[in-house]
Amino acid sequence: MSGRKGVSAITPPDQNNLKIKSVKSIAAGIPAATSSMVHGLKKMGLTKTIKTLTTVNQPEGFDCPGCAWPDPEHSTSFEFCENGAKAVADEAMKAAVNPEFFKKYTVQELSQKSDYWLNKQGRIEHPMVLKPGSNNYEKISWDDAFELISNTISDSKDPNRSVFYTSGRTSNEAAFLYQLFARTLGTNNMPDCSNMCHESSGRGLGEAIGIGKGTVTLEDFDHAEVIMVIGQNPGTNHPRMLTALRDAKRKGAQIIHVNPLPETGLVRFKHPQDYMKLSFGSEALADIHMQVKIGGDAALIHGLMKVQLELDALDHEFIKNSTTGFQALIENVTSTSWEQIETDSGLTRFQIETAGRMLAKSNASIACWAMGLTQHRNGVAVIQEVTNLMLMGGHVGKPGAGLCPVRGHSNVQGDRTVGIWERPSESFLEKLDAACGITSPREHGVDVVEAIKQMRKGDVDLFFCMGGNFISATPDTETTALGINNVKLTVQVSTKLNRSHLVTGDTALILPCLGRTEIDIQDSGEQFVTVENSMGVVHTSKGGLRPSSKHLRSEPWIVASLATKVLDDERDWMSMASNYDLIRDLMSEALAGFEDYNERVRVPNGFYLPNPPRDSRTFNTPDNKAHFITHQLPDVSIDDDKFVMMTIRSHDQYNTTIYDLHDRYRGIHGNRRIVLMNATDMIERGWKSRHFVDIVSHFDSEERRSNGWQVVAYDIPKGNIATYFPEANILVPLNSTADKSNTPTSKWILCSLLEPGMPSSEEE
Ligand SMILES: Nc1nc2c(c(=O)[nH]1)N[C@H]1C(S)=C(S)[C@@H](COP(=O)(O)OP(=O)(O)OC[C@H]3O[C@@H](n4cnc5c(=O)[nH]c(N)nc54)[C@H](O)[C@@H]3O)O[C@H]1N2
Ligand SMILES: Nc1nc2c(c(=O)[nH]1)N[C@H]1C(S)=C(S)[C@@H](COP(=O)(O)OP(=O)(O)OC[C@H]3O[C@@H](n4cnc5c(=O)[nH]c(N)nc54)[C@H](O)[C@@H]3O)O[C@H]1N2
Ligand SMILES: [Mo]
Numbered sequence: 001m002s003g004r005k006g007v008s009a010i011t012p013p014d015q016n017n018l019k020i021k022s023v024k025s026i027a028a029g030i031p032a033a034t035s036s037m038v039h040g041l042k043k044m045g046l047t048k049t050i051k052t053l054t055t056v057n058q059p060e061g062f063d064c065p066g067c068a069w070p071d072p073e074h075s076t077s078f079e080f081c082e083n084g085a086k087a088v089a090d091e092a093m094k095a096a097v098n099p100e101f102f103k104k105y106t107v108q109e110l111s112q113k114s115d116y117w118l119n120k121q122g123r124i125e126h127p128m129v130l131k132p133g134s135n136n137y138e139k140i141s142w143d144d145a146f147e148l149i150s151n152t153i154s155d156s157k158d159p160n161r162s163v164f165y166t167s168g169r170t171s172n173e174a175a176f177l178y179q180l181f182a183r184t185l186g187t188n189n190m191p192d193c194s195n196m197c198h199e200s201s202g203r204g205l206g207e208a209i210g211i212g213k214g215t216v217t218l219e220d221f222d223h224a225e226v227i228m229v230i231g232q233n234p235g236t237n238h239p240r241m242l243t244a245l246r247d248a249k250r251k252g253a254q255i256i257h258v259n260p261l262p263e264t265g266l267v268r269f270k271h272p273q274d275y276m277k278l279s280f281g282s283e284a285l286a287d288i289h290m291q292v293k294i295g296g297d298a299a300l301i302h303g304l305m306k307v308q309l310e311l312d313a314l315d316h317e318f319i320k321n322s323t324t325g326f327q328a329l330i331e332n333v334t335s336t337s338w339e340q341i342e343t344d345s346g347l348t349r350f351q352i353e354t355a356g357r358m359l360a361k362s363n364a365s366i367a368c369w370a371m372g373l374t375q376h377r378n379g380v381a382v383i384q385e386v387t388n389l390m391l392m393g394g395h396v397g398k399p400g401a402g403l404c405p406v407r408g409h410s411n412v413q414g415d416r417t418v419g420i421w422e423r424p425s426e427s428f429l430e431k432l433d434a435a436c437g438i439t440s441p442r443e444h445g446v447d448v449v450e451a452i453k454q455m456r457k458g459d460v461d462l463f464f465c466m467g468g469n470f471i472s473a474t475p476d477t478e479t480t481a482l483g484i485n486n487v488k489l490t491v492q493v494s495t496k497l498n499r500s501h502l503v504t505g506d507t508a509l510i511l512p513c514l515g516r517t518e519i520d521i522q523d524s525g526e527q528f529v530t531v532e533n534s535m536g537v538v539h540t541s542k543g544g545l546r547p548s549s550k551h552l553r554s555e556p557w558i559v560a561s562l563a564t565k566v567l568d569d570e571r572d573w574m575s576m577a578s579n580y581d582l583i584r585d586l587m588s589e590a591l592a593g594f595e596d597y598n599e600r601v602r603v604p605n606g607f608y609l610p611n612p613p614r615d616s617r618t619f620n621t622p623d624n625k626a627h628f629i630t631h632q633l634p635d636v637s638i639d640d641d642k643f644v645m646m647t648i649r650s651h652d653q654y655n656t657t658i659y660d661l662h663d664r665y666r667g668i669h670g671n672r673r674i675v676l677m678n679a680t681d682m683i684e685r686g687w688k689s690r691h692f693v694d695i696v697s698h699f700d701s702e703e704r705r706s707n708g709w710q711v712v713a714y715d716i717p718k719g720n721i722a723t724y725f726p727e728a729n730i731l732v733p734l735n736s737t738a739d740k741s742n743t744p745t746s747k748w749i750l751c752s753l754l755e756p757g758m759p760s761s762e763e764e
Pocket of ligand 1: 066197231234237258260294370371372649650653655
């Protein structure tokens with residue numbers, strides 16, 4: 001099947017009101033405080049705004065859906081940030097996307113609206129179905145919706161023709177039931193947003209230290225002497241991390257910021273809540289900004305390791321007793337020349353030696369990173385190099401030190417812990433099977449990129465999405481759309497309208513669910529759910545707002561109802577949906593580290609999951625040692641007329657959800673189709689800011705093109721450019737993925753910039 005004619009998989013541009021202001025030098029402060037109020041008031045009204053903002057991240061309240069940064073323990077004052085407030089306000093909108101709305105607009109018409117417009121329409125009110133041959137969604141009952149899914153599964157015969165995607169907001173309870181359902185059905189086809197996100201971290205750390213997670217706690221930030229922030233923009237994406245960095249700084253820590261852009265949050269910070277204490281000063285955060293070229297981190301880390309070796313800043317005892325592979329590392333690092341390090345990283349030897357000396361002096365260092373490292377061809381390798389740098393100084397498993405991949409979605413880490421994984425370990429499956437009386441399939445399932453390929457081949461009958469916005473989050477938008485169009489039935493469990501409701505299979509369902517902020521009442525009474533933050537703390541989350549529609553259902557209820565309809569098994573799924581304690585009881589038996597889950601998770605602020613490197617400097621690798629895993633530097637050379645493009649987030653978006661059209665800290669307003677570009681590169685071409693260009697990306701011998709972008713002069717290395725995702729995803733080739741983790745290389749896309757309408761070399 002070829003999908004509905006006239007449905008656009010790509011967002012049409014919003015009205016272009018581009019204004020270029022100066023780059024902000026201070027993050028947060030009063031503008032952030034007002035901005036969160038304005039977003040709240042516009043979307044929720046006054047009472048709801050106050051109620052919401054005072055219950056977020058409280059021991060008794062709900063977990064902020066904004067990001068996975070942990071909340072300070074024992075905090076009495078509420079912790080919220082501008083972008084958390086936006087995420088919350090966005091969820092607390094009225095349910096205006098109702099059956100009348102869908103009668104008014106065909107899917108073709110909706111697809112001609114921008115992503116910003118789609119999100120602005122409000123919450124989804126009722127389950128809806130899009131039937132084959134029809135262009136308008138119609139109302140459907142919950143029961144008929146499950147019947148439709150069940151029929152598709154039973155017609156399909158092979159469980160591996162079903163694919164179950166998860167986005168990282170799903171609670172532990174829902175995710176656990178969901179993976180239990182999929183495995184009982186007989187498939188490990190569980191791709192998730194993590195495949196596009198921190199998969200490289202999980203793979204890299206798993207091999208090196210025996211656990212695919214970070215090794216620090218929030219308290220470690222109080223004891224750190226040096227903190228590296230690599231490839232991450234916390235001012236926008238993890239604003240509460242700035243508080244931790246500020247506090248660490250006050251205690252004497254030095255901060256090294258590694259980023260092609262001088263991200264505002266790392267320059268100066270002013271806590272919005274300080275205004276209430278009448279304190280008006282802002283604080284400088286980063287001691288050094290290392291403006292690395294995109295993809296130059298591996299070279300930089302080699303340079304930093306060279307300095308550690310030269311200064312003998314090594315933890316010899318730890319290296320000897322607890323690690324392997326150090327000799328190979330030394331050989332590799334010493335054979336890397338400074339010349340290559342300088343060329344590849346774009347940094348000078350002097351800059352690297354300065355940072356290297358800071359690290360050498362430090363007794364406790366933390367390395368933090370996010371998408372700037374993971375979404376590269378060498379994503380896994382570069383994370384292992386960061387790990388090498390920390391291991392050689394013994395900066396793992398002691399106070400104030402460790403590895404800190406900063407997770408994105410608020411429960412993406414928890415989802416993986418409870419089994420959302422297309423390649424689960426044997427030990428996970430054994431325990432699950434024993435506790436649940438099932439025989440899980442052992443064959444690995446598909447990840448995100450493989451799922452798209454399987455759809456393209458016509459090998460998927462059911463594509464079920466627990467949250468997220470698959471079409472806009474994935475690479476190669478047009479190719480992915482063709483894949484999705486091949487599916488018989490696509491199902492989206494969602495809160496808000498997005499493009500994945502428009503680019504669908506023959507039949508499509510929208511199943512509207514409760515959000516984090518909403519009260520969840522089941523037969524046995526009011527429920528709470530649990531989540532795991534970026535530092536392995538599991539805690540409760542309980543919404544306090546009235547659900548935006550009476551037709552919404554909770555995610556655990558949706559999975560349990562589906563399982564009841566589809567599976568022919570003994571399990572009483574519906575009692576678990578009526579009392580989540582019963583889900584947690586099963587989790588206690590089925591998951592390592594979750595013993596007495598119901599009891600322990602009820603303790604205010606929750607509990608830490610076991611983490612051997614952090615807890616006892618032990619490593620669950622085959623030889624029980626931490627591994628130095630060394631790599632050759634990647635080839636980062638490019639032709640003179642080409643650029644390396646990274647696709648990044650603006651300040652006013654949450655992944656594919658566009659809250660507004662501004663990127664305040666970077667001084668860009670009113671247009672998202674912009675290309676941040678080095679001024680010298682512009683002068684060489686005779687371009688001024690606002691000049692229109694077409695972008696062509698190159699991979700293997702293929703080209704992809706996207707027209708109508710405006711360049712903006714920016715402090716970015718020569719030869720590098722930046723655009724916003726999801727608009728630029730059409731340019732990200734499906735086959736350009738990281739080695740081992742298969743994560744799309746969203747931060748390394750080889751491009752040419754052309755005058756509007758000019759043919760590319762291939763088209764000539
Ligand atoms: N408000 C808000 N919060 C969010 C999100 C959101 O969209 N909005 N998304 C959430 C999610 S799912 C995630 S994963 C996180 C994402 O959080 P981030 O990883 O901070 O997000 P990105 O915008 O992708 O930014 C990556 C950063 O890496 C830099 N970078 C790019 N390439 C390189 C490189 O080669 N080397 C180095 N050193 N740096 C590089 C970019 O300049 C940018 O500063 O945020 C989470 N929190
Ligand atoms: N080019 C490029 N592409 C990228 C990235 C990049 O940096 N560059 N980043 C990647 C990363 S890090 C990630 S994590 C992915 C994100 O991929 P996804 O997680 O798939 O996308 P989101 O935009 O976070 O999903 C937003 C939708 O989730 C639904 N939703 C929100 N809250 C809930 C809830 O509580 N329950 C349910 N069921 N649904 C809910 C809403 O309907 C909303 O429209 O994108 C990836 N794609
Ligand atoms: Mo993410």
